[in-house]
Amino acid sequence: MTLKGGDVRQERIDRGIKVRTGGIYAVSSWKEIGYLLIPRLVLIVGLLILPLAVTNLYWQRVISIVGIYALLSLSFDFLTHFVGLVSLGGAFYVGVGGYMAAILNTKLGLSPLFTIPMAALGGAAICTLFLLPCLPLRGVYFSIVTLMYPLITARIIEALNILGGTDGIVGVASFPNRWVEQYSLFGLLLLILFGLRRLVNKDIGLVFRGIKDNDQAVKASGINITHYKAAAVFISSGMGCLGGAYLVHIYMWSGISQLALDFSIIPIASTVIGGGGTLVGPVLGAFILVPISELLRAFGTLRIVFYSLILMAFIIFRSEGLMVYAQRKYHQFERWVKV
Amino acid sequence: MTSETILEVKEISKAFGGIQALSNVSFRLHQGEILGIIGPNGSGKTTLINCITGFVHTSSGKVFFKQKDITGQPPHKIAHLGVTRTFQVMRPYYSLPAYKNLIIPLFSPRARKYGGWRGGGKLGDRNTVCIDILEEIGFERDSFVPYKLASALPTGYLKRLELARCLALKPEVILCDEVFSGLSASEIASMIPLIERLQMEGITLVMIEHRLKELFRVADRVVVLNFGQKLTEGIPEAVMEDERVKEAYLGSEDLSDYV
Amino acid sequence: MEILVYGIINSVTLALMALGFTLVYGISGLPNFAHGALYIVTGFIAWSFIHTLKLNFLLAMFLSLFVTGLIGAAIYRLFLIRVRGMATSEIIASYAIGLAILEGLRWGGFKGMTYTLPVFIEGSLQILGVQVDLQRIMVVVVGVVVMGLLWLFTHYNRIGLALRAMAQDERAALMLGIDSDRMAVAAMFLGSFLAGLAAVVLLPLGNIVVEAGYNVLIMAIAVCIVGGLGSWIGAILAAFLIGFVQILTVVYIESHFQIVVALLAIIVTLILKPSGLFGRQKELEERV
Numbered sequence: 001m002t003l004k005g006g007d008v009r010q011e012r013i014d015r016g017i018k019v020r021t022g023g024i025y026a027v028s029s030w031k032e033i034g035y036l037l038i039p040r041l042v043l044i045v046g047l048l049i050l051p052l053a054v055t056n057l058y059w060q061r062v063i064s065i066v067g068i069y070a071l072l073s074l075s076f077d078f079l080t081h082f083v084g085l086v087s088l089g090g091a092f093y094v095g096v097g098g099y100m101a102a103i104l105n106t107k108l109g110l111s112p113l114f115t116i117p118m119a120a121l122g123g124a125a126i127c128t129l130f131l132l133p134c135l136p137l138r139g140v141y142f143s144i145v146t147l148m149y150p151l152i153t154a155r156i157i158e159a160l161n162i163l164g165g166t167d168g169i170v171g172v173a174s175f176p177n178r179w180v181e182q183y184s185l186f187g188l189l190l191l192i193l194f195g196l197r198r199l200v201n202k203d204i205g206l207v208f209r210g211i212k213d214n215d216q217a218v219k220a221s222g223i224n225i226t227h228y229k230a231a232a233v234f235i236s237s238g239m240g241c242l243g244g245a246y247l248v249h250i251y252m253w254s255g256i257s258q259l260a261l262d263f264s265i266i267p268i269a270s271t272v273i274g275g276g277g278t279l280v281g282p283v284l285g286a287f288i289l290v291p292i293s294e295l296l297r298a299f300g301t302l303r304i305v306f307y308s309l310i311l312m313a314f315i316i317f318r319s320e321g322l323m324v325y326a327q328r329k330y331h332q333f334e335r336w337v338k339v
Numbered sequence: 340m341t342s343e344t345i346l347e348v349k350e351i352s353k354a355f356g357g358i359q360a361l362s363n364v365s366f367r368l369h370q371g372e373i374l375g376i377i378g379p380n381g382s383g384k385t386t387l388i389n390c391i392t393g394f395v396h397t398s399s400g401k402v403f404f405k406q407k408d409i410t411g412q413p414p415h416k417i418a419h420l421g422v423t424r425t426f427q428v429m430r431p432y433y434s435l436p437a438y439k440n441l442i443i444p445l446f447s448p449r450a451r452k453y454g455g456w457r458g459g460g461k462l463g464d465r466n467t468v469c470i471d472i473l474e475e476i477g478f479e480r481d482s483f484v485p486y487k488l489a490s491a492l493p494t495g496y497l498k499r500l501e502l503a504r505c506l507a508l509k510p511e512v513i514l515c516d517e518v519f520s521g522l523s524a525s526e527i528a529s530m531i532p533l534i535e536r537l538q539m540e541g542i543t544l545v546m547i548e549h550r551l552k553e554l555f556r557v558a559d560r561v562v563v564l565n566f567g568q569k570l571t572e573g574i575p576e577a578v579m580e581d582e583r584v585k586e587a588y589l590g591s592e593d594l595s596d597y598v
Numbered sequence: 599m600e601i602l603v604y605g606i607i608n609s610v611t612l613a614l615m616a617l618g619f620t621l622v623y624g625i626s627g628l629p630n631f632a633h634g635a636l637y638i639v640t641g642f643i644a645w646s647f648i649h650t651l652k653l654n655f656l657l658a659m660f661l662s663l664f665v666t667g668l669i670g671a672a673i674y675r676l677f678l679i680r681v682r683g684m685a686t687s688e689i690i691a692s693y694a695i696g697l698a699i700l701e702g703l704r705w706g707g708f709k710g711m712t713y714t715l716p717v718f719i720e721g722s723l724q725i726l727g728v729q730v731d732l733q734r735i736m737v738v739v740v741g742v743v744v745m746g747l748l749w750l751f752t753h754y755n756r757i758g759l760a761l762r763a764m765a766q767d768e769r770a771a772l773m774l775g776i777d778s779d780r781m782a783v784a785a786m787f788l789g790s791f792l793a794g795l796a797a798v799v800l801l802p803l804g805n806i807v808v809e810a811g812y813n814v815l816i817m818a819i820a821v822c823i824v825g826g827l828g829s830w831i832g833a834i835l836a837a838f839l840i841g842f843v844q845i846l847t848v849v850y851i852e853s854h855f856q857i858v859v860a861l862l863a864i865i866v867t868l869i870l871k872p873s874g875l876f877g878r879q880k881e882l883e884e885r886v
Binding site: 143 | 629631677680681685686687689690691693694695697698701702704705706812816819820823827852854855857858860861864865868
């Protein structure tokens with residue numbers, strides 16, 4: 001690259017801390033412990049302080065929604081970048097989890113404490129069952145079919161007038177107070193985030209990643225990839241259903257709008273913006289994108305246009321995402337040297 | 340070399356659209372031998388392997404493994420029985436370090452059942468087993484090569500990695516799809532003892548090769564394919580003397596002779 | 599009789615919707631999720647030409663087709679070409695573009711009144727004892743003509759042949775001096791043009807609404823999957839299959855289930871024959 005100062009090039013140097021904090025050496029000095037812990041602590045403490053820091057009633061609601069979107073984004077990131085199944089129908093999970101929680105609550109009178117885990121697990125089972133026929137599909141085929149699931153489900157609910165039809169199911173119980181709501185949500189979010197990070201680096205996680213890289217070789221290794229894909233879909237849709245169940249209890253209402261496009265597209269956008277394949281990135285992306293989208297709520301569907309455009313711009317021009325960029329900056333520094 | 344048949348291919352045919360890739364190919368594979376499959380480009384060698392290992396459905400014909408019909412079974416079931424394969428176009432998991440590539444076959448039900456390596460289930464174990472296998476196949480244990488990303492490995496190592504992936508399954512049969520191609524003479528020279536050792540360990544090998552000279556050093560028998568049909572089979576020396584084989588390789592004026 | 603006549607009309611309608619999608623996928627491997635958006639955009643452009651610029655009806659129709667084609671080509675040339683070959687990114691990017699267009703139109707374009715395009719020909723006709731309006735017959739005629747022209751184009755025209763070569767083997771086509779990027783842009787132009795064509799003949803039958811964009815996308819995808827992605831003959835056959843089944847559903851069950859039929863068709867196809875009726879994608883891949 002030629003700049004006006006003569007021929008220079010950019011040099012990227014590793015700070016070397018990452019290597020040194022790799023194994024047992026991580027505890028050799030405070031500096032290195034700090035290097036490892038600070039990013040994690042910032043995230044954890046930040047999430048835990050957030051409900052306390054936000055006093056405005058409207059924005060309190062927004063941060064709960066952000067937490068839900070963060071869950072959905074995690075679900076998308078896991079399935080896309082660690083298993084290689086690009087599911088464009090995140091709203092399907094939300095809808096299934098939401099309706100299930102609503103039914104359990106209104107029909108059986110269970111409290112949110114029970115409906116949420118039941119909806120997450122039961123919903124995940126239902127979603128996995130429905131997606132089972134698509135699992136042998138690869139790439140484009142899978143995306144296309146999953147895109148259609150929420151759309152079709154909404155149509156069926158409308159047409160058959162089941163599950164409350166277009167009115168939805170009303171009268172769902174809310175959380176006792178917002179502290180329970182937000183802290184349980186953020187706690188689960190952190191738990192799932194760190195849990196997933198461990199999972200993908202375990203042996204079973206490597207099998208998932210193997211399926212993404214090269215499913216033929218996994219088959220040739222005597223592994224039934226459909227089983228593992230089903231397991232991954234179960235995990236991923238479980239997160240989506242969990243989000244859906246929370247959503248229903250927060251809004252005290254469940255309806256077709258839970259199958260709306262927002263729940264499919266915002267998680268994808270946050271993943272792309274935050275940096276796919278990092279797991280933290282999508283959470284970060286959700287915390288950036290959702291508040292902006294809330295600010296634009298007054299403009300109606302313009303906000304879908306807005307994040308579609310952001311999504312497109314990021315995927316085409318900055319496909320690595322913010323988190324990958326930040327990680328690189330954290331581990332390396334750059335400088336210009338004369339050639 | 341007269342022992343029992345481990346794998347039998349009976350009149351396999353496969354057509355892709357209008358192209359007859361294989362027509363009525365049959366052969367037997369004896370326990371413990373190395374069988375070479377040769378033939379000019381496009382003679383259906385890889386398709387044959389794909390048919391045997393279940394990656395492609397045969398149009399007609401049957402495959403028996405130890406007298407059991409395995410035709411039409413999915414690839415993972417066939418691999419589970421112990422019939423493994425390498426890929427001609429190498430397919431490592433590029434984003435993983437070389438040794439982590441072996442975690443995946445080691446995670447399979449077969450490796451867990453027959454592995455016999457110290458439980459194999461706990462976290463640390465599998466990694467050490469990976470390095471063991473890689474060392475067996477020619478990666479230096481103490482060098483950094485096993486820890487490199489698979490995407491950064493040269494062809495020679497990738498071929499070995501493919502073999503290692505099969506070995507991790509404790510296979511009975513390995514179908515090698517051109518393990519020698521793309522390697523230098525010295526690399527092949529270092530691969531040959533490896534192949535011989537696998538044979539001594541009791542693994543039956545099928546080798547598809549274009550490098551006839553090297554193949555004939557290890558192969559016990561050779562099957563020759565041409566235009567999807569079996570021309571002949573026999574010991575390497577006899578096959579090389581066969582006029583039809585010479586013609587298939589050197590080309591003949593009148594192709595209709597074969598049909 | 600009714601079933602036969604309306605079945606044919608519905609099938610040709612579906613085929614028209616799907617043709618552009620399958621063409622683009624077949625040639626450049628791009629699943630163009632902005633297909634539905636391009637369909638609606640054509641309607642909007644045609645409407646603007648007629649009502650704001652007061653253009654002649656036919657002229658407006660043809661102009662809008664070309665403009666849509668150019669929009670499609672521009673989208674490809676400016677954005678999608680950068681993610682070429684990365685299937686995930688292609689899907690997400692084209693989907694995002696489609697969404698942006700559709701929701702943008704919903705926000706800024708379609709407000710208040712209902713938007714309709716005039717029909718080509720008024721009146722109706724008695725066929726086999728069934729009353730059919732002329733526009734629907736027009737749809738069938740246009741559909742058949744387009745399929746015929748497309749066949750001629752891809753078998754006898756230089757560009758068409760080049761496109762077909764690319765669909766079969768891109769690398770080989772590259773070696774023969776076919777500029778695959780330019781051909782992909784051409785394919786996108788053609789695909790958008792076809793989406794537009796479907797719009798100008800189909801939209802006069804109803805209102806121009808944003809939802810139609812999503813429906814067209816769903817139906818196009820359904821038809822393409824059942825027929826085998828990238829296979830034109832498969833798409834046409836699948837259109838007839840789904841078309842007739844839909845009409846049967848309307849007659850014997852209920853009209854709400856039309857779209858459910860599409861999903862069921864997809865799921866059944868995927869279970870029985872994942873590559874679709876005429877899909878060759880899978881087998882080719884395995885042959886390597």
